[in-house]
Amino acid sequence: MWQERLGHLVSTCHWIGAKGWAPATGGNMSVRQDETWCWLSESGRDKGSLTSDDFLQVAIADNTAPSGRKPSAETGLHTLIYRLFPEACVVLHVHTVNATVLSRLETSQTLALQGYEMQKTLSGQHNHLDTVPIAIFDNDQDIDALAARIEDYAQTRPLRYGFLLRGHGLTCWGKDVAEARRQLEGLEFLFECELLRRRYA
Template identity: 75%
Template sequence: MTDNLQLTALVDACHWIGAKGWAPATGGNMSVREDANRCWLSESGKDKGTLTPADFLLVDIDTNIAPSGRKPSAETGLHTLIYRLFPEANAVLHVHTVNATVLSRIEKSALLNLHGYEMQKSLSGQTSHLDTVPVALFDNDQDIDALARRIADTDPVNLKYGFLLRGHGLTCWGRSVAEARRHLEGLEFLFDCEMRLRLLERE
């Protein structure tokens, strides 16, 4: 059961994301699990840097319906999919950072493999820069149900921390808001490094 502290932590994370410019023009969406059947999801069209707890809607994880009748994010189905696929996931952050958006277009394969970076250890369970961390990539799709089906068919190993949508951004999660926030910051740093490395290799 999510307590008020977790929703407060999510609001704080949204303000942090907004201050970094990682969810521009009201983009992005964030959620936290309430229980096995429901989650709190940011309302559509809200500036993430100024969200309050009142800007989150209770959504049914199985049906994507908000009983209040208010409009949750267009990508509600991706949040609820994560909660269904990963029962241990308790917070989901979706952002539109420049690094994630551009790198998702540069990488043409179905996986972005991160290797050799000490900051890989910011991701839970990673203990060495020598390991390879796979991040799944998917073509963007305005049909969220179809996109969710493609994600659901992917090897869970490649979805351990998050996934990229081409030309769109990063979705990541964690067992708590704090862990999801750490994964976001760690992945964004790794994407920045990977972008710079690829630019230098082209020179």
């Protein structure tokens, strides 16, 4: 089952690369194997030309990679999501211009999206009048510290669909590749709309 999911993820990585959403080998993607393991893209690989051989097995509990190869820098964020959300089976981390710029323009800890029909592309959203909160965390080169802050946040506030890292990009997830991809594309559209709204307000 996870092997098939990995194949679908590789195709999605090519789609992400073609859109320019993971430039200069940036970004990282993963699939859950089971409760213990996930498969994460190797550091320094061009996401537009990944193959299944460019993914390595990583322990969800402690981020270790039995192969000795180097997983992506944000490994700790992927494994955190798998620990926090047992239903999550795919994680996508991208460096889109819209997500990166908007995360800096919004100075609060939450980006509130409201009034967009495309909010309904996000799982569980059925009304454009709802307010969709997207958490924003200050970027940190210490991924363990960043993961700890995100985990603390998730203990008291809902963390759905994805989150922004300020000046860095977007991390989102889903129960399968199709859901993760849909939510990535939906959020990216919403971010672009919000940037344009602020520009012309």
